[in-house]
Amino acid sequence: MTPAARLSAAIEILDRVLAGAPAEQVLTNWARASRFAGSGDRHAVRDLVYDALRCRRSFAALGGAETGRGLILGGLRSAGVEPETLFTGEGHAPAPLSSADIGQAPTGFAALDIPDWLASQMQQDMGDAFEAVAEALRHRAPVFLRANLARGSRDSAREALAEAGIEAEPHPLSPTALLVTAGARRVSASEPYTGGLVELQDAASQAVVDALPLADGMRVLDYCAGGGGKSLAMAARARVKLFAHDSDPRRMRDLPARAKRAGVKVEVLPGAPSGLFDLVLADAPCSGSGSWRRAPEGKWALTPERLQDLRNIQSEILDKASALVQPRGWFAYATCSLLNAENRDQIDAFLARTDKWSLQRELRLTPIDGADGFYLALLQRIT
Structure with a gap:
């Protein structure tokens, strides 16, 4: 052509x-x-x-x-x-x-490619970083790989990628993150990928998993597993008994094969989780505003009504998923959103309706940190 x-x-x-x-x-x-x-x-x-x-x-x-x-x-x-x-x-x-x-x-917000109704909210949430974040969302996202620690080190993965004609550099957001600088379109057919040495995963997602208090022997639930990227990352970090759940089990259909390729164990739950867990991660459905470089249609499809629907879903997930954590256990709430309405506002509302939890840590990442935007609230059950 x-x-x-x-x-x-x-x-x-x-x-x-x-x-x-x-x-x-x-x-x-x-x-x-x-x-x-x-x-x-x-x-x-x-x-x-x-x-x-x-x-x-x-x-x-x-x-x-x-x-x-x-x-x-x-x-x-x-x-x-x-x-x-x-x-x-x-x-x-x-x-x-x-x-x-x-x-x-x-001119104005049109030059930043942000819908008018949303721009003022994002400007308030991000302050002086707003224009830089909006500008970053106008460009292609980098390609990141996660070195699978169950198969080897980041350095060994990088060497194997180089032999396959793929250049990658360590990225500071995570000790497992590799930024692909050349040969990105060769990744999916390369031996390091098909052999389980690396997985395609944004560096911000990797940083979220790094922040979780994982330890050998824990019983862990990925409550909104989706395709299972964070399940695989958690399983590679520690010897845990890991369960994956999603409201639509079809999203997890490739997870068993991916886990086998990665050399880790993940039990895919066909129905609702039962029992209590030491750690529950809920990567909740959200606006996806932190990943609009990858899925730009979402930027234009989001409406105030849809955002409110998402907030209602998030509140329900906060209540249901946190109930599966045993006393002194951990609950991690995450979104790939840049909006306070889906992040800290949700956590404040959750803490206001329960006295069982203490917020121990927050992590906020935006595209100007080098990867997708992500939010993590790490809470510990105190009763």
């Missing part, structure tokens, strides 16, 4: 996404229907689409319209590329520019 043809494909995909279709689904369908597109083409089109979604407001302003065409035009102008050289209408190129394609520089 020519560069101009890639732009046309991205415009078509973005129009479908803007109409309500999930980006991943549209990209997958396009790739299956476009046998002429090689792997380089597919990666390039994907990058165009996700760059446009991260910068939807500012690109729409620069491109003159919140359409696929407008977003791609805005992206070119933002990058200092003259659209006229690609929008020629020749072959598979987009149609030539017209008077309808005139844009203007974005």
Whole structure:
């Protein structure tokens, strides 16, 4: 595909996404229907689409319209590329520019690509860091790997990656974190990955697991396990009896195979957990605002009503999951959110309705720390 043809494909995909279709689904369908597109083409089109979604407001302003065409035009102008050289209408190129394609520089919160209703709340929550965080969310997220301590050290994992043509550097957020600096698209097919030496996991998620008071012999529950990334990280850190639960067990369908590959044991619970645990981790459903670089659709889909629904779910999880902790045990509440409404406000409300808990530690990370945004509250049961 020519560069101009890639732009046309991205415009078509973005129009479908803007109409309500999930980006991943549209990209997958396009790739299956476009046998002429090689792997380089597919990666390039994907990058165009996700760059446009991260910068939807500012690109729409620069491109003159919140359409696929407008977003791609805005992206070119933002990058200092003259659209006229690609929008020629020749072959598979987009149609030539017209008077309808005139844009203007974005101002205010549009320039930061944050919805107006949410920007003031984020500004209040993050203070002087707000603009830097918003700017970070406009760009692609780094690729991180977790060195699996059950299989070897971070240094040995790094050496194995280098032999597979993948360059990675230690990252300060976690002693297991590796930042991939070259060869990221080789990771999933590489021997270090298929052999369980490394797992794809953001450094902030790794830092959350590092902060947990894990010790050999503990009975541990990952209450909102999802795909099980934190379950595997916990199992690699200590010899614990680890259980994984999720409200939708289908999310955990790959966890047994992943645990076997990693050389750790995780018991996947098909139903509700029973008994008491020394440590319960609840990585609760949230706005995902800390990971909008990876899932930018969420930035535009979030509404005040949806945020309130999420807060209600979080409150319910706080009450249910904490009830599974034995006296003097630990409860860890986590979100990949930047919003106080989902983080400290939830913990304050929880502590106000119970006298059984003491807040021992908080961890707050934002994208300007180098990885995703994450929040952790570590509480100990005192009665």
